[in-house]
Amino acid sequence: MGVLPSIITLIIEGSLFKKENVELVYQDRIQKAQETLNDLNIDALLVTSSANFFYFSGTWLESHERLQAIVINKIGQPIMLIHEMSKEEITNPTLFKTVFWKDGEKSIEILEEFIPN
Numbered sequence: 001m002g003v004l005p006s007i008i009t010l011i012i013e014g015s016l017f018k019k020e021n022v023e024l025v026y027q028d029r030i031q032k033a034q035e036t037l038n039d040l041n042i043d044a045l046l047v048t049s050s051a052n053f054f055y056f057s058g059t060w061l062e063s064h065e066r067l068q069a070i071v072i073n074k075i076g077q078p079i080m081l082i083h084e085m086s087k088e089e090i091t092n093p094t095l096f097k098t099v100f101w102k103d104g105e106k107s108i109e110i111l112e113e114f115i116p117n
Helices: 003-013 019-040 050-057 084-089 107-112
Strands: 044-047 069-073 079-083 097-101
Touching: 019 044, 019 050, 019 069, 044 050, 050 069, 079 084, 079 107, 084 097, 097 107
Parallel strands: 079 097
Antiparallel strands: 044 069, 069 079
């Protein structure tokens, strides 16, 4: 076995890719966003694009016309709002209060419940 495969094996079997460490990356991003919200006196951050959704959650969703959102408030656990068909795709569920909506429900009205006035 050459040096490169040994390094790759070490990275994969080592602590870098352990679930706890991956979750810490997303926790840190959320915490930094909350600190910035506090510094700028902004109540919440609404995340809806697939790329930004992935940045904060580690979950890549192609929701197309269906609403997907993360609401990060200044304090507390962020809220993830996604269609119920994406339930199995969530990568780091413990980081969020997750709310699922169904076809026929008014997802925007559900989202409004979690946006500060």
